[in-house]
Amino acid sequence: MNRLKICMIAAALTLGACERRPDDVPVVVSVIGQPTGNASRNPGSPGAALLGATAQGLVRFDANGRIEPGLAERWTVIEDGKSYIFRLQQTEWANGSAVTAKQVATALRRAVRRGGRNRLRAFVGAIDEIVEMTPNVIEIRLSKPRPDMLLLFAQPEMAIFESRRLGGTGPFRVQSRDANGILLRPAFDPLRLTDSEFEEPHAAEYVRLRAEPAALAIARFGARQSDLVSGGTYRDWPLIEHSKVAPTNRKIDYAYGLFGLSIVSRQGFLASATNREAVAMAIDRGALTAAFLPDWPIAEALLPEQFDSAQPPAQPGWGPFSLEDRRNAARLRVEQWRREQDGEVPVIRIAVPDAPGGNLIWAHVGASLAAIGVRAERVAWRSAADLRLIDRLAPYDSGRWYLVAACQPCAAPVAAAILAARDAPDIATRRQRIAEADAALAADIAFIPLARPMRWSLVALRLREWRENPRAVHPLNHLRGDPN
Known part of the structure; x- marks a missing residue:
């Protein structure tokens, strides 16, 4: 399908939109790009969105682009930035087994080695040693002082997963995959609920993730078939200008x-x-x-x-x-x-x-x-x-x-x-x-x-926690806030 036909479809669907999506259904997210896009080279790609949703790092980003706890519940930076000590929270892999400091250290070493093939390769070389100190504490030692490394640990390249089969620790898990995309369900949080208290997540806590071209993503949003379009750049902004998407739904990040x-x-x-x-x-x-x-x-x-x-x-x-x-x-x-x-x-x-x-x-x-x-x-x-x-x-x-x-x-x-x-x-x-x-x-x-750099998103009003920020990061677990 050529670009002209896609634009015509986008315009037709957008003009036909007239109803708001209900607030008690899964959040539907379109990320612009190819499903096979390289998450290591494009942090705004569908692959990076999926990786960030299912395999958090030691720390991660909140809705404002600031650092929040991920696998680590707290951390200390000492020796002017030559040593980072992380205390891991109690959590588990997708199969229910507990996450250990030894596994995290191994996964981090693997991530650092992968750093040699992605956009972080020039900046993770200062990592000298990753040490398991106790069953729930690890230390990352650097050869040179780097007091600003926390932002690197939150990048998708530094996501921690036990294996391709078991995946990461959330904040979501893959429920299913089909022609309509990937359905993500919230990961079970052992700190929040005991086994006896566990309840099935509300439908509104699920996220359906799709990868598609910008024109189709805009059309889907205009037809009220999705709640968020993410990953837009200058390349496709003119399509927005020729759509009927309301200005209140158009969000811009002027990023670092x-x-x-x-x-x-x-x-x-x-x-x-x-x-x-x-x-x-x-x-x-x-x-x-x-x-x-x-x-x-x-x-x-x-x-x-x-x-x-x-x-x-x-x-x-x-x-x-x-x-x-x-x-x-x-x-x-x-x-x-x-x-x-x-x-x-x-x-x-x-x-x-x-x-x-x-x-x-x-x-x-x-x-x-x-x-x-x-x-x-x-x-x-x-x-x-x-x-x-x-x-x-x-x-x-x-x-x-x-x-x-x-x-x-x-x-x-x-x-x-x-x-x-x-x-x-x-x-x-x-x-x-x-x-x-x-x-x-x-x-x-x-x-x-x-x-x-300019990044754009289309955001439904039901996504009350979505925030513009200079990182242009919008985690899928920070979209709606409390659905209740």
Whole structure:
């Protein structure tokens, strides 16, 4: 089915919607994406949603994107972030057997090894040892101080499961799978009820999870056949704009992470930092974001906040100037380059996803470059390119994550500065090294920030506990609150 037909179906179903879903039935959730999507690479994917619902980590996220207890009921961070001690709560696997510290330690070691193949690979290397201290206490020892690791332990990559057969510890268990998706039931909580007090969960406590394309998910929501659409990005936002979903149901997260153009080739016009800066100066970020949402915040610096850097985020030197002044300066650099190249017009290949939102991004970036005399050519997102559009959520609040993600590639001295931050022997030195690397990468122009990552959801009014948050995480056990 092509995109036009899907959009027509979406519009028809949305226009036909007229009734609210009742409040005493399972919550139906559509997550945008493929059922086989890689949870380790996309935290907003259907696979990540299922993993987070059925296999919690030592800690997990609440509705506001803050850390709450998961398998661990409490924890202590000592030695300036070189040791994390977790006391496990009493809980059990899907077969009813008790969870032990030894099993958790084994599962964590396995998760750390998996970290070598996912987006956390550069950040779990500091984990030196995972030790079972008592039957319900484990310690995670680090080779370098990392006082901000709790957010990493809450990521889906660090979910703990005993085996593929037994799965994790909840907060849900898979009840059934069929053509209508996966039905999840609340996991039995031995701390809340005894065996004699156990009652079958209320129907409203169940969740039916589906994976489907954005257009069909929007259509289902508009037809009152679902309560939540999750995992939306800039790619499919224009479909929302052309639907009849009420503004009160449209929710936006402006999240921590990177949204911008990665400079993946340093050939031709992009060989020099001054020319890369010309491209950064030329882009009308305000017009680009306003084409999606009027309040989508732009970004000109790599770091959205200071985080664990010793200095505020490094700002571009052209920041205080008007767009007209920026473009005038950029045109002069293009003209100089053309004189050096016997009049050749610079050509830049830009890889942008083939999606409605990608078309909007391409239109604005291409027009911005044309305004300074650069010819932009659009190529497929995975094709060889000079610039590639990047949209990634940050798994934790460290400047080093932004630096590593943006250095793809960057100059050798900048890469060395980022490694120096990783290997810093103490927190004060680490903060200083991060600040130095941030300034070096800003001068190198290895990444062109455009905006904060944007995520959208469609949320029914019955989901009273759903909250917008800068993590763009919305756990399935924090949707309705108390159904009673």
